[in-house]
Structures are given as C-alpha cells and as structure tokens.
Amino acid sequence: AQTRYASIRDRACVTADGHRIEMLMNAGLMADLPSLESSGAEGVGLFRTELQFLTRNKVPKRGELASLYARVMEAAKGKTVTFRTLDIGSDKVLPYMKSQDEPNPALGWRAIRVGLDKKGVMRMQLQALLRAANGRPLSLMFPFIAQMEEFIAARGHLLREIHRETSLGHALPETLRVGAMLETPSMAFAPRRFFEEADFISIGGNDLKQFFFAADRENERVRRRYDTLNVSFLSLIEQIVARCAETDTPVSFCGEDAGRPVEALCFAAMGLRCLSMRPASIGPVKHILLRSNLAEVREVISAARDAGEQTVRPAVMEYLRTR
Ligand code: PEP
Ligand code: MG
Secondary structure, X not given: OOOOOHHHOOOOOEOOOOOEOEEEEEEOOHHHOOHHHHHOOOOEEEEEOOHHHHOOOOOOOHHHHHHHHHHHHHHOOOOOEEEEOOOOEOOEOOOOOOOOOOOOHHHOOOOHHHHHHOHHHHHHHHHHHHHHHOOOOEEEEEEEEXXXXXXXXXXXXXXXXXXXXXXXXXXXXXXXXXXEEEOOHHHHHOOHHHHHHXXXXXXXXXXXXXXXXXOXXXXXXXXXXXXXXXXXXXHHHHHHXXXXXXXXXXXXXXXXXXXXXXXXXXXXXXXXXXEEEOHHHHHHHHHHHHOOOXXXXXXXXXXXXXXXXXXXXXXXXXXXXXX
16 A cells, blocks of 8 residues: 555645645554555654553553654654654553453543542653654643643653652753643543643544544444434534644644544544545555645535534535535
C-alpha cells in the first residue's frame, strides 16, 4: 500500500479547495518510528506508552523509559512526537496490578483516574519524559480527561516535576506543549477555561464514540452498530471544533476513524485540520483529501442532515461516486 501512494508521500496534504490538513501517525513502539519517513507522516500525533508497562512483570524503571523516549525523539529527527501518559485499566490491564474486579471497567478506574490516585507511577513517567527531552521540545497529553479539574491536577504534577528537575540542575525541555485527550462527551461542554488552559486537544474517537453511543468498543455485538457518520456524532465533532475555535486551541483527531478515508473526509469537512492515524492509512486518506472539495462535502452533509437522514454516509458515498 505504501508504494501505491509513493507519488503523494512527500506532498503536503492540501484539499482541492485549499485547506491544509496535517497528517500525523500513531505509534507505540520504537519499531514504529521508521514509518514516519516511509508514510510521509508529519509527526507522531499519538505515542501510546502502555506497551512498555504491559510487556513486563513489574513497573519499568525511570531510566529505561527515559532512554526509550529519548531514542523515539531522536528517531523522529525534529518532527513532533506527542507522548500520551499511561492509559491503563479497562481493556489494558497490567499483569502486576491488583485486579480491580469492576463491573464496568471501561467506565471504571482507568487512565488519568489511576494516575491521579497512584501518583508515584505518573510522576515517574513524567520525570522520564522530562529527562528524555533534555533540552529538546516536549509534547505530551493526558488521557481520558472527563472534567477540567483532572487536567489542571495532572498538569500540576508535571509542573512540580519540572520544578524538581530544575532544582536538581537537569536541563528542561526547550518548549513544552501540554494537551488533553477529549474522550468523553462531557468535555465538549467543559468550561471555556479548559480550552484556554490546554495547549491542544486530541479527540480520542475510539473512546468518545463508545461513550457517546453507549456501545462497548470491545463488544463484537455492538461495536459496529452505530455509524461514525451518524449525524449525532458528526454534530458532536462539529461542536468540539467550534469550542476549540473560540479559544484558538489546536485540535486533532487520533482515533481509528481518522484512518478511514470517508470518515477522515467528513471530519475535515466538519473543520478538523489535523488527523493522526496508523501509518498505512496516511496514503489512502491523503489521496481522498487531495482531490476533495471540503465546502462541497460540507454541503452534502448539511443537505443530508436537513433531509432528516440518520447517517450522511450514503449521501457522501454518492457524491464521491459522481464527481
Ligand atoms: C481513542 O480512544 O480514540 C484513543 C486514541 O485511545 P485508545 O484507543 O488508546 O483508547
Ligand atoms: Mg482512548
């Protein structure tokens, strides 16, 4: 698939009507980094940090993590890598953590909730990220923020670690971007201050969609039941983009749907200008975006909504077939 799209690999993704869409990739291993070059991705929009915790029988050491994160930044050769702090619980259970036996793990003690309650591991990971950056720019985000205070508290821990690194005489990151993942519908309606405080927002569409439709992403019976192009979900995306625009907060989408060409096209039509996806999807998504007119797609979406459709998919597919 990469060779098929080789001719557009180094082309900036600009739609037929002139909108620049930033194309980033998702990663989680050192071995993913060569894809930055082969896919033409402009950076890593989501580096999942769970794997190093899941594949051991105890919490990894700060030094180990710092050296891995440093190698990842090195391999990115100046392109931005956005690290997501540990997102465990729910589907990602640590073998050495006492099982919580929760009735609804996806709604349970997971991600930032664990981080804020068991601060030791989060602080250690933040130290590792600061040491890895060692004078380079650092971009990181906190997962599963469900109310503003969680973001403020998590960032407070980071600021304390920065203070500590300074007092130890360690080099600080050259620049720091601290973002929040928007994965629960509550945050579309968060106070304006949340959008002002976050340096950027990354929409975690996998979780956002499961909570929006109350359909477990792990449950085969229901996980494909609701279309991402359902007018309700697109309106949610539109609302998030509008909230971010009020405060000039950069916003991206990093769930699996960003890597599906028709979904990605509709997200761009709803105003998203940055998408992060698996590397193999960059070619196909860029291909469709390069030849699309977002204003036209937006009109098609509006017409389908006005006509009372449940999903805009048939209308958008028809538009793509006939233009
Ligand atoms: C998401 O929820 O969309 C996301 C990117 O995070 P994860 O899939 O790791 O939960
Ligand atoms: Mg998620």
